[in-house]
Amino acid sequence: MEHSQQKKASTNKSYKSPADVPADRNANNYHNFDSYSIQKVLMHLKRTAPGVDNIPCWFLKKISAHLSSILAYIFDRLIMENVVPNSWKASIITPVPKIPNPMELSNFRPISVTPILCRIFEKVLVSKNILLNLDEQLLNDQFAFRPTCSTTAANIAIMHHISEMFDKGAEYVRCILIDFSKAFDIVPHAILIDKYMSLTAVPNVVISWLSKYLHCRSHVTKFKGILSSSAFINSSLVQGSGIGPISFSIFISDLKTLSNINKTDKYADDLTLLSPSFTDVDVSIEFQNICKWADKNGMVINESKTKEIIFYNHAKPPSNLVCLPNIERVKQVKLLGIEYGEKLTFVYHINNLLNVVNQRLYLVNSLRKSGLSTEALNVVFNALIVSKLTYCVPSWHTHVSVTDAHRIDKFLEKAFKWQCCQNLLKWDTIVENIDNKLFKQIVVNPCHCLTQLLPLKKVTGYNLRQKSQYVLPSISKDIFKHSFINHMLFLDCY
Secondary structure: OOOOOOOHHHHOOOOOHHHHHOOOHHHHOOOOOOHHHHHHHOOOOOOOOOOOOOOHHHHHHHHHHHHHHHHHHHHHHHOOOOOOHHHHEEEEEEEEEEEOOOOHHHEEEEEEOOHHHHHHHHHHHHHHHHHOOOOOOOOOOOEOOOOOOHHHHHHHHHHHHHHHHHHHHEEEEEEEEEEEHHHHHHHHHHHHHHHHHHOOOHHHHHHHHHHHHHHOOOEEEEEEOOOOOOOOOOOOOOOOOOOHHHHHHHHHOOOOOOOOOOOOEOOOOOEEEEEEEEOOOOOOHHHHHHHHHHHHHOOEEEOOOOEEEEEOOOOOOOOOOOOOOOOOOEEEEEOEEEEEOOOOOOOOHHHHHHHHHHHHHHHHHHHHHHOOHHHHHHHHHHHHHHHHHHHOOHHHHOOHHHHHHHHHHHHHHHHHHHHOOOOOOOOHHHHOOOOOOOHHHHOOOOOOOHHHHHOOEEEOOOOOOOOOOOOOOOOHHHHHHHOOOOHHHHHHHH
């Protein structure tokens, strides 16, 4: 069942044309395209399929040194004269399977292939005129599509918020994982442009161009080499474009909780609502508020995929908590690739993780027996196994029991005995290196999305050569001390 009233106000709202965008606002904020930025994008082009203009990326890379200054001039003229080439408004949609052996349309993700010149233009435009100075205007609960905002950062923030709620005395934390149906495909353009106009950092010449870019787009679908007839799109963001992802972040940025006690964490269209037992606004009211936002903004909440889990940090689970209507309550959930159990021990995640890497170890061992060189074998081992073991690892490894950590070490010992890796790897060493690298990035980069979780800095007029530059928080529960930020702060201090 899907929660919606057919998108009410959003679908009734007329398209906002470029003429509706004041041309004189924030004109000084516009940053011109430059040859260096363009050449940098050109040199990092991947070998992807060309769009409807059939210009191959290898050709553009080959002439990048001569082409970049020409493109900088052309791109600036497109913005200033509010021109969108016709080919840029046409996309080739390729359905990409979400699961092995898909049998239904919902099992595919539509990825749009736009002309390569358009992709270059979008990347530079986003970096210079949308992302620049935008972080301070976006809510702190938003992750994805920005530098430093990875799934690792999102999971760290979620675990930090949950453990902090327990530290403040919560008996339990209710967590609602909200699923928006086809979120990117149904974004109303008029509402999106309104939200762009509310951002003082984005020049109106850019917003006006975006409005024209989104209007009257067309697409063809390519499946198994066969092209469909062309069709027009009246809503949606272009999946696979440079503008689409950050536009969705802006679109959803005004979705917030009614209470400062409750928290939301967003990663693209994945929305997590956290509500502790001591909340002043019940989770059911918060959920209804999100439903109202969805109706107002043309979004649809898929109640069949929306789940609730209740986290608790004591012997018995809470009882007599009324379920949300039409929302399934579960004992474990997968959130951004990590399996969360109701007691936050990550047993389910470790079990699934070891099942996968053990299967992959047999593949690596087969390659070893076939005569693959030691160097190549090590590359394969790191790519297939170490990358799997360490996915989002800073967010969960400190909450893993000694027994489960030992299970991972036993697996690594087996891999070494089978001669599938060059060195005997130790779990503690692996995670310590990853933790230190990430924490250093957070501390030295004030724009990192996780700096919001750091405590206040120490204020002294002299240098005592103290290891920690931050005031250590007062913590009453081990679960909060084991959250990534606090874990690293206490290690840094002692």
